[in-house]
Structures are given as C-alpha cells and as structure tokens.
Amino acid sequence: MRLNNIATPVIAWTGATLLLGVLASALLTWWQADTNFRTAQSAFETHSLDVVERLQDRMRLYEYGLRGARGTVLTAGEDGINEQLFDQYTKSRDIGTEFPGARGFGFIRRVPRPQTDDYLQARRADGRPGFAIKTLKEHEGESFVIEYIEPSERNSVALGLDIGSETNRRQAALAALQSGKATITGPITLLQSTGDPQRSLLFLLPVYRGGATPETLEAREARAFGWSYAPLALSEVLADFSLAPLHYDLSITDVSDPTKPDVVFNSQLTRPPSTATLSQALEREVYGRLWRIDLYARPGFVDHLHLIPARTVLAASLATSLLLAALICAILLGQDRKRKSLVQQAQLATIVENSADAIVGESNDGRVIIWNRAAERLLGYLRSEAMGQPLLEKITPEGERNTAAQLVEQVRANAEMAPADTTLLTKAGALVPVSITVGAIRGAHGEIIGIARLVRDISERLRAEQKLRDLADSLEQQVKDRTAELETARHDLQTVLDSVPSMIGYWDKNLCNRVANRAYSDWFGVDPAGLFGKHMSTLLGSELFERNRPHIEGALRGEVQKFERAIPRIDGKGNRHSLANYLPDVVDGEVRGFYVIVHDITEVVESRMAVARERERLAHIIEGTNVGTWEWNVQTGAITINERWAEIIGYTVAELQPTRIEAWAERSHPDDLPLAQEMLERHFRGEEAQYQSVVRMRHKDGHWVWVQSRGRVSTRTAEGAPQWMYGTHQDVTPMKEAEEQLQRAVAMLGGVLDAATQQSIIATDPDGIITLFNTGAEKMLGYSAQELVGVSSPAPLHLIEEIEAYGKELTQRHGYPVQGFRAFVHESAVSSPSATIKLMD
Numbered sequence: 061m062r063l064n065n066i067a068t069p070v071i072a073w074t075g076a077t078l079l080l081g082v083l084a085s086a087l088l089t090w091w092q093a094d095t096n097f098r099t100a101q102s103a104f105e106t107h108s109l110d111v112v113e114r115l116q117d118r119m120r121l122y123e124y125g126l127r128g129a130r131g132t133v134l135t136a137g138e139d140g141i142n143e144q145l146f147d148q149y150t151k152s153r154d155i156g157t158e159f160p161g162a163r164g165f166g167f168i169r170r171v172p173r174p175q176t177d178d179y180l181q182a183r184r185a186d187g188r189p190g191f192a193i194k195t196l197k198e199h200e201g202e203s204f205v206i207e208y209i210e211p212s213e214r215n216s217v218a219l220g221l222d223i224g225s226e227t228n229r230r231q232a233a234l235a236a237l238q239s240g241k242a243t244i245t246g247p248i249t250l251l252q253s254t255g256d257p258q259r260s261l262l263f264l265l266p267v268y269r270g271g272a273t274p275e276t277l278e279a280r281e282a283r284a285f286g287w288s289y290a291p292l293a294l295s296e297v298l299a300d301f302s303l304a305p306l307h308y309d310l311s312i313t314d315v316s317d318p319t320k321p322d323v324v325f326n327s328q329l330t331r332p333p334s335t336a337t338l339s340q341a342l343e344r345e346v347y348g349r350l351w352r353i354d355l356y357a358r359p360g361f362v363d364h365l366h367l368i369p370a371r372t373v374l375a376a377s378l379a380t381s382l383l384l385a386a387l388i389c390a391i392l393l394g395q396d397r398k399r400k401s402l403v404q405q406a407q408l409a410t411i412v413e414n415s416a417d418a419i420v421g422e423s424n425d426g427r428v429i430i431w432n433r434a435a436e437r438l439l440g441y442l443r444s445e446a447m448g449q450p451l452l453e454k455i456t457p458e459g460e461r462n463t464a465a466q467l468v469e470q471v472r473a474n475a476e477m478a479p480a481d482t483t484l485l486t487k488a489g490a491l492v493p494v495s496i497t498v499g500a501i502r503g504a505h506g507e508i509i510g511i512a513r514l515v516r517d518i519s520e521r522l523r524a525e526q527k528l529r530d531l532a533d534s535l536e537q538q539v540k541d542r543t544a545e546l547e548t549a550r551h552d553l554q555t556v557l558d559s560v561p562s563m564i565g566y567w568d569k570n571l572c573n574r575v576a577n578r579a580y581s582d583w584f585g586v587d588p589a590g591l592f593g594k595h596m597s598t599l600l601g602s603e604l605f606e607r608n609r610p611h612i613e614g615a616l617r618g619e620v621q622k623f624e625r626a627i628p629r630i631d632g633k634g635n636r637h638s639l640a641n642y643l644p645d646v647v648d649g650e651v652r653g654f655y656v657i658v659h660d661i662t663e664v665v666e667s668r669m670a671v672a673r674e675r676e677r678l679a680h681i682i683e684g685t686n687v688g689t690w691e692w693n694v695q696t697g698a699i700t701i702n703e704r705w706a707e708i709i710g711y712t713v714a715e716l717q718p719t720r721i722e723a724w725a726e727r728s729h730p731d732d733l734p735l736a737q738e739m740l741e742r743h744f745r746g747e748e749a750q751y752q753s754v755v756r757m758r759h760k761d762g763h764w765v766w767v768q769s770r771g772r773v774s775t776r777t778a779e780g781a782p783q784w785m786y787g788t789h790q791d792v793t794p795m796k797e798a799e800e801q802l803q804r805a806v807a808m809l810g811g812v813l814d815a816a817t818q819q820s821i822i823a824t825d826p827d828g829i830i831t832l833f834n835t836g837a838e839k840m841l842g843y844s845a846q847e848l849v850g851v852s853s854p855a856p857l858h859l860i861e862e863i864e865a866y867g868k869e870l871t872q873r874h875g876y877p878v879q880g881f882r883a884f885v886h887e888s889a890v891s892s893p894s895a896t897i898k899l900m901d
Contacts, residue, residue: 074385081381088377093370100362101338104308108340108355111301111310115353118297119263119346122162122290123242126265128153129165129288134271135542138285140549141167143187143208150210152534161297162290163252166209168223168233168264169286172202183207188219195225204233209291217251218291229262235348236264237284240273243348246314247324250291257329258295259322263347265289270647279648294325307360313352315343324351337362418494418515421501426450429501429510438494438517440487455484457491467498468511481518493518558588561660566645568653569616571596583658585630608640615642615654624661637665688789690771694744694782697721708767708791710760729756729764736769743773744782751785754792766796828853 132149133141146167155162171179176193183191193205204224209215223229228246236243247259264287266273266280274280298310309331312324338357343350412419412430418438421430431446439455456464460482470477479495486492495518501510557564558578566575572595576588584599596612597605604627611621621642626635643655688705692698697720706713709727716723725733732755743751751771756764771787820840823832830852833845841857848856855863870878 077385077387078381081384082378085374085377085381089370089374092368092373096362096367096370099367100357100365103365104338104355104357104361105340107308107361108342108353111308111355112342112344112353114301115298116344116346118161119244121159122263122292123265123347125153125155125159125162125165126242126263126288126290129167129290130265130267133167133267133286133288138269141208146208147210155211159290160300161292163250163293163296164209164211164215165288165290166215166218167207167267167286168204168289169207170202170284171205173200176203179205192220193222194220195222197225199225201230204230204287206289207286215252215291221251223262232262232348233264233287236287237266238277238280239348240266240268240280241348244292244346246316246349247322250293252291253293256293256295258293258326259324260291260293261324263290263292274648295330298325298327307358307364309356309358311354311356313354314349315352316350321352335359418517419512420452420515421510421512422452423510424508426452428452430512435515438486438492438515439484455486457483457485460484467496471498471500471511472508479516484515493522563656563658565591565656566653567596567656569651571612573599574653579658583627583630583636611640611642615644616651618644618646618651620644624665636660637662639664686790690787690789692721692771692785692787694773694785695777699723705789708789709757709765724757727758729758732756743771751787754796765791766793768792822854822857824854828855830854 129149132146136142136145150165153159155164159165169179171193180191180193193203201224203222206218206221206223209218212219223233226248228248232243232245242263242265244264245262248261250256250260253260266284267286267288268274268280269283269285274283294312301310309327311326311328314322314324335358337359338361340355342353342355344353345351412432415432415434418435419430419432420428420435423429427448428446428451429448431441431443433443435446436442441451441455452464453461463480463482467477467480477498479497481493481495483491484494495516497514497516499512499514500508501512503509554577557575560577561579561582563579563583564575564577565573565580568574572593573591576591578588580586580588580591580599586599591599600608604625608625611623615621621640623640625638625640627638628634629636637660639659639661641655641657643657644651645653645655686704688708689702690705691700699719699721701713701716701719703713706716713719728736732753736753736755739748739753740751742748749772751773752769754766754768757767759765768790769787770790771785773782773785775784777783819834820837821832821834822830822837825831829850830848831850833843833848838844843857867877867879
C-alpha cells in the first residue's frame with residue numbers, strides 16, 4: 061500500500077509531465093517555425109538594407125572620384141587640359157582599388173556646332189591624329205564629346221563619342237549641367253561592354269568655368285564647358301556584392317517614369333533559376349533617378365542562417381519531455397538556479413569566444429585564465445599552450461613592459477582607462493601593433509581576481525594613417541609643382557601674346573590697364589610694361605578716346621563691341637586701319653573690365669576699296685555692252701537680275717519681283733525650253749564648259765524676243781551639286797532676223813540651181829572636193845550628186861592627158877609643181893580660198 065502511495069504520484073507526475081511535454085512540444089514546434097520565418101524575414105530585411113546602403117555608398121564613392129577628375133580639369137583649365145595631364149592624374153589613383161566596379165573616369169566637353177572643325181584640329185594636335193566625333197544618331201544640337209577616358213585600354217572605343225546624339229545620355233548631361241549636381245543616366249548599353257547582358261549607365265558631374273557651381277540656371281548653362289564622368293557597368297559595380305555566396309538575387313529597375321519601368325540590373329539573367337523564399341522591395345532616389353531595388357532570397361539564404369529546423373525542435377522537445385517525465389518536480393526546481401547560472405556562463409563564453417578582438421585574462425599570479433580564438437589567431441599560441449601559463453610577460457616586448465605594468469596599476473587603482481597603442485610579440489617572434497583596453501576581473505564580492513585585456517590588431521589602421529600622411533605629402537608636392545607650372549605657363553602665355561601682331565590687353569572697370577602685349581609698342585610707341593595702371597585716355601589721346609567712348613561704355617555694360625577705326629601711324633605716314641574687339645569680363649553678373657583685341661586690317665580695307673573700284677569698272681563694262689546680268693542660286697531657285705535683263709522683255713526689275721528661275725521658264729517659248737534645259741543639264745554634269753542657249757521670250761507687249769543666254773557654274777555644294785551660277789542675257793533679235801533672211805536667200809538660190817536643168821553647175825571647196833552638183837550636171841554627165849558631193853573631185857570628169865598638160869603649164873608659170881586635179885583649182889585657190897565653181901555647157 062505504501063509502495064502504491066509512492067508510485068501513484070510518480071505516475072501522475074510522469075503522465076502529467078509527459079502530456080504537458082507533448083503539448084509543449086507541439087507549441088514549441090509551431091513557435092520555432094514561426095520564429096524561423098520571422099528571424100529569416102528580419103535577417104533578410106537587414107541584409108536588404110545593408111545591400112542598398114552599400115550600393116549608395118558605392119555610388120557616393122564614384123561621386124568622390126568624379127570630383128577628383130573634375131578637380132584635375134579645373135586645375136589644368138578649360139583649354140589647358142590635355143592627354144598627358146589627364147593620364148598623369150589617373151596614374152596617381154588606383155582606380156581598381158579606390159573605386160571598385162568603375163570602368164574608369166573621363167572628361168566630356170561641350171562642342172558648339174560652329175566650333176567642331178577647330179575642336180577636331182585641337183584634339184588631333186593633342187596626340188590623337190585619328191580623333192573623330194562619333195554619333196549614335198544624327199542631331200542638330202551642340203555635341204557632348206568624350207575627350208578623355210582612362211584606363212584607355214578598355215574604354216578606347218568610347219573616345220570621340222558624342223553622348224548628346226542619344227536622348228537618354230543627353231537628358232542626363234543637361235540635367236546635371238542645369239542642376240549643378242552629379243547625375244546618372246537611365247539604363248544604357250556601353251559601347252565598350254556591348255556583350256554584357258546587364259545594363260550600364262553614365263555618372264556625370266558638371267564642370268564650370270571658375271570652379272564653383274553658379275547660383276542661377278542661366279549662369280550654369282553659360283559657364284559649363286563639360287562633365288567629368290564615369291561609365292558604370294552594373295555587372296562590374298555589383299561584382300563584389302557576394303550574390304552567390306550569400307544566396308540572394310538582386311534586381312534594380314529605373315522607375316523614374318512609372319509608366320515605363322526599365323530594368324537596370326537583374327542577377328537572374330546570369331544565374332540558374334530558383335524559387336524565392338523571401339523578398340524585399342525598396343525605392344531610393346539615386347542621383348536624379350528613382351530606383352526600385354528588389355531582393356529575393358534563395359533557399360540557401362535561410363540555410364545560411366543555421367536556424368534550428370522545427371522538426372528538430374519537435375524531436376528534441378519530445379525527447380526532453382520523456383526525460384523530464386522521469387524527474388520529479390523537486391529536482392527540477394532545485395536545479396533551476398544552477399541552469400540559469402550555466403546559461404549565463406555559456407552566453408559569456410560565447411561572446412568571448414566569438415569576439416573579433418583578442419581577449420586575454422590573467423589571474424593575480426600572472427597565469428592565463430582566458431584565451432579566445434582571436435587571441436590564437438593574433439598571437440599564434442593555441443589555447444592549450446596558453447592556459448595556466450605566465451604568458452603575458454613573454455608576449456610583451458622588453459621596451460613595452462613598463463607601459464603594461466602601469467596599465468595594470470591604473471586598473472587596480474580604479475582609474476579611468478583609455479585604449480593604449482603598443483606592440484606585442486607573436487609566437488613566431490613578429491611584432492604586432494595593437495590597441496589594448498585593460499579592465500579588472502572581479503569576484504562575487506567585487507574583489508579583483510584578475511586582469512582582462514581586450515587586444516585589437518591596428519595594423520590596417522596604421523597603414524591607413526600612413527597612406528593619409530603620404531597623400532598629404534603628395535598633395536603638398538603637387539601644389540608646389542603646380543605653382544611652378546603656372547608660373548611657366550604665365551611666362552609662356554606672355555611670350556605668345558608678345559609674338560602676336562595684334563594688340564591684346566585688359567582694362568579694368570576704372571579703365572586702368574592690367575595687361576598689354578608688345579604690339580602696343582608697335583602701334584603707339586609705348587613700353588607695355590610702363591602701361592600697367594595707366595588710364596586708357598593716356599594711351600589713346602583725348603580725340604581717339606572720345607571717338608571710342610560709346611564702345612567703351614557698351615563694354616562696361618556687358619555688351620560685346622566690334623568696330624573698325626583708323627589710327628594714325630606713329631611715324632605720321634598715314635593711318636593704320638584696325639578692327640577692335642571689346643570683350644566684357646563678367647563674373648557673377650558684374651563687369652570687372654574688358655579684354656581688348658585689335659587687329660591690323662589695313663590690307664583688308666585697301667583690298668575692299670580695290671574690290672569696290674573693280675566692281676564699278678565691271679558695272680561700266682556691263683552697261684557699255686548693253687547686256688542683262690543674272691545670278692542664280694540653283695539650290696533655292698532665287699535669281700537676281702539687273703534692269704537691262706528686265707528691259708529686254710519690256711519690264712522693270714520691280715515688276716518681276718520676287719524674281720525666281722520660274723520667271724525665266726514661264727516667259728520662255730515652250731518649243732525652245734527643252735533644248736535650253738538640256739544644255740543647262742549638260743553644263744551641270746561638266747560635259748560643257750559653259751552654258752549657252754538662244755530662246756524666245758515673251759515681251760510684255762506680247763511679241764517674242766530672241767534672247768541669247770550665257771553662263772557658268774561658279775560654286776558647288778559639298779556633294780558636288782551646282783550652287784551659284786552667273787551669266788548674261790543679250791537681245792539677239794536683229795541677228796536672228798538677219799539669219800532668217802539669209803536662209804531664205806540660200807533657199808531661193810538652191811531652187812534656181814535645181815531649176816537649171818540645161819546647164820551643168822559644179823562647185824568645189826579649195827581642196828577640190830565637190831560641194832555642189834546640180835540637176836543639169838547629173839543629166840549631162842550621168843553621175844548622181846550623192847556619188848560625188850563631199851566624196852570626189854571633178855577628176856573623173858576629165859581626160860588624164862588634159863589634166864597633165866594643164867599641170868605642166870601651171871608649173872612653168874608659178875615655178876613649183878602643180879599636179880593632178882590641183883591644176884583645175886589652183887588658180888582659184890591662189891586668188892581666193894573660197895570654193896571654186898565651174899560652169900559647163
């Protein structure tokens with residue numbers, strides 16, 4: 061009975077414990093599954109935020125690189141930057157280490173259309189003879205040309221590209237220019253990474269004259285002359301983001317235009333497909349673009365967290381329930397305190413063991429009582445080698461032992477402690493720079509039972525500090541070198557200015573001279589060095605100064621001035637003709653002075669006067685020949701005529717306005733126009749050196765006027781098409797009427813000859829070839845005109861003996877041989893070179 065009394069509570073407690081254990085196991089299993097999901101979700105959210113922050117940090121790092129490139133351009137100056145300077149700058153930076161993922165850094169220059177040829181000439185003179193501007197699409201605006209890009213080995217294909225020829229790139233460049241801020245483009249495909257399945261972008265930072273970003277939009281647009289930029293391939297930018305080892309996928313979509321989202325990067329394009337267990341979507345504004353960043357966790361991500369599976373918890377909890385059922389409630393309560401103590405010790409041990417810094421503890425007698433894994437890695441001693449050994453003295457160098465003893469004394473005196481930099485000896489005998497924080501290990505009653513040291517390796521920090529010092533020294537040397545270069549440049553610039561024959565100077569807003577080149581000596585006979593600080597009127601004299609005053613005042617209002625002026629020569633022999641340019645120096649809206657550039661155009665003016673005289677002479681010649689003149693723009697159809705042209709057909713020039721080529725075609729006879737147009741086309745094709753035609757044109761009174769037109773193409777377009785053509789119109793109506801009368805007379809004579817059937821009429825040219833053989837000759841001699849005209853002489857019509865006898869007679873008479881049929885035409889040929897006609901009955 062007593063045994064049953066004892067067994068019953070045991071069974072009851074065992075059954076109750078087992079039942080509660082099963083229920084608890086089920087609840088714990090559900091809780092573990094839910095906890096695993098929440099833990100994984102939280103970890104993935106934290107990881108997502110870290111990835112986005114890393115991405116933003118990476119972009120800020122690129123911006124820092126852009127500012128460095130811009131500083132190089134500004135230091136060299138808008139026109140001073142060249143291939144060598146930009147190459148020196150990039151070689152001073154370790155782009156791969158300092159800016160991981162960036163393909164390089166470069167400079168893009170604004171090139172207005174009218175300055176394209178000068179710009180290409182300058183670039184080719186800068187060591188790139190084959191430099192050319194490449195476009196992605198034809199456009200009419202100014203060009204944004206990639207002038208430099210380093211490293212050039214993997215970016216050379218982009219050199220010379222006009223990014224303004226593609227809308228996405230151009231909009232980003234203009235947005236950066238107008239805002240003054242670093243800006244990225246939308247997704248693009250780089251010329252230098254066309255095989256990359258991922259998209260790319262350009263990172264642009266505007267460069268303004270004067271260095272500082274102007275406050276107003278108008279000033280920013282006026283003073284910007286280019287951009288520092290970096291081409292970024294997203295596959296390279298994100299190469300070190302450990303997508304595969306950390307088991308997640310990353311997608312970046314440009315949603316700046318919500319209606320047209322554009323994928324910038326998607327890691328799933330280059331990885332095997334997988335089912336996402338967790339996802340996170342974040343939107344961030346990134347240098348002028350709105351990005352949606354989507355992260356998807358692969359199954360390996362959750363596995364990487366090493367979470368306890370719910371089924372393992374179920375099995376363990378059931379097993380625990382069985383074990384707990386075997387224990388009585390009193391034992392469990394008695395062990396509760398001990399369990400809590402063990403948990404705390406385990407937590408502390410875990411923290412110490414997994415600390416990234418070495419943690420070393422020693423007892424009051426100097427023996428090691430704490431030695432974690434970080435201490436093993438840092439100092440080389442295994443825990444088994446260190447524990448219980450007086451190792452602290454061994455790892456402390458001789459010269460650092462006093463410092464170590466002072467730290468211990470301060471701890472025992474309860475003094476405030478700051479980390480101390482020192483060195484320790486490793487097992488291999490190497491010195492390691494470390495930072496040590498010392499604290500007391502106290503017992504249950506607060507007494508000091510040992511000393512704990514937190515030891516951090518500061519090798520990287522010291523190296524970084526040394527790099528900073530080296531960088532400071534380098535920058536100081538660069539400043540010195542740049543100062544020397546600027547002085548050399550100033551001297552070279554002055555030398556160049558002095559070699560220019562034109563006067564070049566600068567006058568401040570008080571009209572006091574600040575710069576003058578040597579040409580001032582040639583023009584005014586003054587020493588340029590002695591001109592500094594003197595008023596402009598002192599140089600020009602009162603009369604010339606007053607004549608120039610309106611232009612001076614216009615320049616001080618910020619208006620560019622350009623005018624011609626005759627300046628007396630210093631030797632008194634006439635005037636020197638000049639073309640003056642006053643260019644205002646405007647800074648932040650304030651005119652500080654103006655530049656003066658004066659060219660000697662004496663030869664131009666004299667040539668201009670000679671041309672005027674020549675024009676007057678030609679006008680007199682045209683007036684004397686009584687011809688009309690015309691100037692025709694073949695491409696536009698516009699035509700300029702003089703009064704004689706209009707007068708020939710009874711009009712005035714004013715009545716024919718606006719004059720176009722159609723005015724000639726509409727008034728030309730339709731029967732004459734095709735031949736005239738054919739002759740015009742032959743001249744256009746180069747088959748005829750000159751265009752010449754005679755057409756009838758309708759007079760204002762209604763009758764037809766014969767007009768002879770002559771002309772020649774003077775200039776052609778770049779494609780070779782005729783552009784400008786010049787010529788004359790001459791009234792040839794009297795000539796045409798005379799020709800018609802002559803033709804009628806010839807026709808009448810031909811009729812008379814053909815009617816003379818009873819007489820033989822034969823005519824030859826001076827060489828004896830028959831040119832006329834009438835009907836009477838055909839009847840009399842039996843030949844047809846077709847057989848003899850233009851083919852034969854009259855020799856077949858005479859006896860050979862007769863020809864020979866007459867030839868001998870002529871030979872004796874003239875003293876030189878006359879033979880063959882020449883005997884019959886010789887007399888006529890000697891007296892007249894015209895054709896000879898023989899009449900025979």
